Every structure is written in structure tokens, then in C-alpha cells.
Amino acid sequence: xxxxxxxxxxxxxxxxxxxxxxxxxxxxxxxxxxxxxxxxxxxxxxxxxxxxxxxxxxxxxxxxxxxxxxxxxxxxxxxxxxxxxxxxxxxxxxxxxxxxxxxxxxxxxxxxxx
Amino acid sequence: xxxxxxxxxxxxxxxxxxxxxxxxxxxxxxxxxxxxxxxxxxxxxxxxxxxxxxxxxxxxxxxxxxxxxxxxxxxxxxxxxxxxxxxxxxxxxxxxxxxxxxxxxxxxxxxx
Numbered sequence: 305x306x307x308x309x310x311x312x313x314x315x316x317x318x319x320x321x322x323x324x325x326x327x328x329x330x331x332x333x334x335x336x337x338x339x340x341x342x343x344x345x346x347x348x349x350x351x352x353x354x355x356x357x358x359x360x361x362x363x364x365x366x367x368x369x370x371x372x373x374x375x376x377x378x379x380x381x382x383x384x385x386x387x388x389x390x391x392x393x394x395x396x397x398x399x400x401x402x403x404x405x406x407x408x409x410x411x412x413x414x415x416x417x418x
Numbered sequence: 419x420x421x422x423x424x425x426x427x428x429x430x431x432x433x434x435x436x437x438x439x440x441x442x443x444x445x446x447x448x449x450x451x452x453x454x455x456x457x458x459x460x461x462x463x464x465x466x467x468x469x470x471x472x473x474x475x476x477x478x479x480x481x482x483x484x485x486x487x488x489x490x491x492x493x494x495x496x497x498x499x500x501x502x503x504x505x506x507x508x509x510x511x512x513x514x515x516x517x518x519x520x521x522x523x524x525x526x527x528x529x530x
Contacts, residue, residue: 337517346422346506346520347462360517395461405450405510407518409461 308410322384329398424521437494441507
């Protein structure tokens with residue numbers, strides 16, 4: 305079974321630029337999560353989708369971050385404009401509709417904002 | 419705001435000994451508890467989940483949960499150098515919004 309795919313793996317941008325990350329969850333996984341992991345900290349949930357609907361986006365900085373999952377499969381997370389403090393690893397995870405507790409993480413996208 | 423607290427370490431343990439990792443959480447309605455292992459530069463990997471008070475054993479790993487004390491622990495028996503990693507404690511409420519709240523992680527070093 306293929307795992308969660310993410311791209312790009314690394315991205316370097318300057319502050320005030322825009323960036324987008326892509327995630328393809330495990331086939332059949334209805335629930336998709338985006339987490340932000342700043343160096344030395346645990347992952348922080350940004351947004352959770354159930355199929356193509358948003359379940360929780362309470363910690364998403366909506367003035368600059370947006371996310372979508374149009375067809376209930378792939379998802380895109382966008383930052384516009386980026387700030388220095390957005391430098392982090394952005395992790396996508398997915399889970400099955402049977403057991404939403406078991407989340408499988410992708411390899412992550414490491415973002416550096418200069 | 420939900421909080422999960424862990425000692426960041428590093429925790430240094432001799433090879434073959436028992437490593438004990440601890441975690442406390444603030445939200446009393448938390449229902450599900452997890453331990454993830456994260457190697458440097460890699461993504462978190464689930465190693466244990468526990469949902470009810472008591473112990474749960476899986477190979478060399480034992481998770482312990484005490485909801486009254488809001489305390490979760492992970493024991494690693496016969497520690498191996500390959501166990502050297504950061505161990506993340508995570509909880510969720512088990513409700514409709516079931517994203518995880520993570521601690522900062524404990525850096526474990528197994529000394530050969």
C-alpha cells in the first residue's frame with residue numbers, strides 16, 4: 305500500500321512570497337490533516353478535512369493560510385504572503401473512515417522563509 | 419487550550435536498560451492517547467495507542483495510562499541504539515474533530 309505523498313520535499317522562498325504544498329493521501333482515506341512542525345516542537349494541527357469538507361480549522365492563520373480538498377482526495381495548502389515564522393515542516397496525514405485515530409504521516413515539506 | 423507536556427530531554431539510557439518516557443495532558447475529556455517516534459529529518463511514526471486506564475504491551479513497548487492523574491507513559495525494555503529518536507506524546511478528544519494535540523517530544527539517546 306502506497307503511503308501519503310507530499311511535494312515538494314523542500315522549498316526556499318523569501319518573505320512575502322507565496323508557496324503551495326500538495327498532498328495525496330493513502331487511497332481510501334477520507335480524513336486528511338495538515339500539521340505544522342516548527343523545529344524543536346511537536347506537530348500542530350492546522351486543518352482537518354473529512355472528504356472535501358472542513359472539520360476543524362481553528363488553528364489555521366486564515367489571514368495568510370488557505371487549504372482545499374476539492375474532490376475529496378488530493379489537498380493543497382497555500383501560504384500567501386509568507387513570514388519568517390512560517391519556516392517549518394508541513395506534514396500531511398490521513399486516516400481511514402473506520403478508525404480516525406490511526407493517522408499516517410507523509411514525509412513532509414520543509415519550508416525555509418528567508 | 420489543550421496542552422500536552424513532556425520533558426524535552428535529552429534522556430540518556432544505556433543499551434539494554436529500560437527507557438521511561440512521561441507525558442501529562444491538560445484536557446480531562448481526552449479519550450485517545452498515542453506515542454509517536456520521530457527520527458531526525460523524518461515524519462512521525464505511530465508506535466503505541468492506548469484508550470483505557472492501565473497498561474498495554476506490544477513487544478518491547480508498554481504504554482501506561484492514568485486518566486485520574488492525566489498521565490501517560492511509555493516504557494521501552496531492552497533499549498537498542500535504534501530506539502534513539504524523539505518520542506512524541508499525542509492526545510485527542512475522540513470527538514468529531516479528532517486532530518491530535520502533540521507534546522514537544524522527548525529526545526531519547528541509547529548509549530551503546
